[in-house]
Amino acid sequence: xxxxxxxxxxxxxxxxxxxxxxxxxxxxxxxxxxxxxxxxxxxxxxxxxxxxxxxxxxxxxxxxxxxxxxxxxxxxxxxxxxxxxxxxxxxxxxxxxxxxxxxxxxxxxxxxxxxxxxxxxxxxxxxxxxxxxxxxxxxxxxxxxxxxxxxxxxxxxxxxxxxxxxxxxxxxxxxxxxxxxxxxxxxxxxxxxxxxxxxxxxxxxxxxxxxxxxxxxxxxxxxxxxxxxxxxxxxxxxxxxxxxxxxxxxxxxxxxxxxxxxxxxxxxxxxxxxxxxxxxxxxxxxxxxxxxxxxxxxxxxxxxxxxxxxx
Numbered sequence: 001x002x003x004x005x006x007x008x009x010x011x012x013x014x015x016x017x018x019x020x021x022x023x024x025x026x027x028x029x030x031x032x033x034x035x036x037x038x039x040x041x042x043x044x045x046x047x048x049x050x051x052x053x054x055x056x057x058x059x060x061x062x063x064x065x066x067x068x069x070x071x072x073x074x075x076x077x078x079x080x081x082x083x084x085x086x087x088x089x090x091x092x093x094x095x096x097x098x099x100x101x102x103x104x105x106x107x108x109x110x111x112x113x114x115x116x117x118x119x120x121x122x123x124x125x126x127x128x129x130x131x132x133x134x135x136x137x138x139x140x141x142x143x144x145x146x147x148x149x150x151x152x153x154x155x156x157x158x159x160x161x162x163x164x165x166x167x168x169x170x171x172x173x174x175x176x177x178x179x180x181x182x183x184x185x186x187x188x189x190x191x192x193x194x195x196x197x198x199x200x201x202x203x204x205x206x207x208x209x210x211x212x213x214x215x216x217x218x219x220x221x222x223x224x225x226x227x228x229x230x231x232x233x234x235x236x237x238x239x240x241x242x243x244x245x246x247x248x249x250x251x252x253x254x255x256x257x258x259x260x261x262x263x264x265x266x267x268x269x270x271x272x273x274x275x276x277x278x279x280x281x282x283x284x285x286x287x288x289x290x291x292x293x294x295x296x297x298x299x300x301x302x303x304x305x306x307x308x309x310x311x
Contacts (some may be wrong), residue, residue, distance in 0.1 A: 004299045005073040006100060008244035009291065010039040012132030012158070013262070014188055015050075015059050016292070021300040023292065025057050041132040041154075042080040042108075044090050055098045076299065076309065078108050078291075080135065088310065104309040106298065108291070109137045112260050114305065115294030116282055123251040127237050129263035131157040134233055134242035136292070138248065153236045157263040160185055160229050167225035169207060171217045176204040186207075187216045188219045188227050191268025195219065230269055256280030260290045 007018035010029070015038065017025045029039045038050040062073065062130075077091045085182060088105055095103030102242045109126050118124070124139045134156045161181035168174045180202070188200055198219040206213035241249065241257060256278045264270050265286045273279055 001073065004076045004104070004302045005194065006061075006071070006075045007299045008054070008075065008077045008095075009295060009297050010042060010050075010078070012037075012039065012041050012130060015039060015053075017054070017061075018295055018296075018299055019061050023296075024061055027053065027057070035128065040207065042078075043280065047090070049095070051094060051097050054094070056112075058098060058100075073100050074102050074104070076104045076106055076295075076302075078111055079105050079297065080108055080133075100167040102311060104311050106305065106309050108135075110305065110308045111137060111232060111294035111298060112258070112290050113139070113294070114297045115288075115290030115292070116146065116258060116260070117261070118255075118258075120308070124255060125241060125252045125257045127240075127257060127259050127261075128180055129156050129233065129261040131262070134236065134261075134263070136237060138240075139242060140248065153233070155233045156261075157266075158187070159233075160226055160263070160266065163225045164189075164222060164309065165228040167221070168202060168215070168217075171221075171305070173207050174204045174213055174215050175207045176202060184222060185226070185266070188222050189266060190219070190223055191230055191266070191272055194301060204253075227268075228274065230266070233263075233269070234273050234276065237273055241277045253278050256283070259283035262289075 005019065009016040009018070012029055015025050015029055029037055031038050031046070031170045034046065034049060037045045038053065039045060044050055058073070061070050075095045077095060079087060079091055091105050092103055094102070108128060110120070112126055112128060113120050113124070121141050123141070126137045126139060128135045128137075133152055133154055135152050161178055164181040164184055165176055165178070168176055184200065185204065188198060199216055200219070201214055203212065203214040205211070237257075241252070244252070258280045259270055259273065260283070264283065270279060270283050
């Protein structure tokens, strides 16, 4: 198998380009110039614009001969575990159009297992909660377990942001941007109890007068909104676990459920889930990005993961 020259992770929040196991570029999935998503929830939305951006990125990292000849390049792209043939075909086409051949696809849960550094052939429950989705996957002997394969909810990091915007709109008639909601969540959001009261002034647009407005709220008010949404996320994760056959639950209890993705960095969310189901201790290493570590490892050790690549 040839080495993997480039690897791609098309996420809702950002698009990552890997070379030699390292991220060489990261760009937002939302393109401000065209005011739309290039990629959303792992799916390509605007093919041509994404193609041009990725082509420009890889052109900066390839060595040309005589200034014109472009060497043959291979690539690997992450795809969501539950995706169908249409999405897979789009991934292949995208790599082909930007000069990547051969192109390989790999499921996100395999990348997460590589980043976690655990046996690919075991039995696990893996939960990946990022910006756009929370995906629960059961893996048995290296494969997605049917019929308890994958369940998905669109409640994740972005939905926590939306619940802040909704709370301000309903209770104070104040409209804010998604970026403002994200900033408020990061600075003041928490599910932890007995926190000191903090006050924050939020500026936005009065939705009645359509003029600039501002309100002062406490972190308790903010977190009351967030707690409701976080409870929905937790309930979906616990539901997936509780519907598994007893013998599979017993195996998962030995390792704990693996929680990965940036949404689990929300303070108190993992601890709240751990009150209901067994959670792996690896889930608490919040400074680590298991998807990034997994992709880096696979790109540097492609032969080990060739059986899990789709070509």
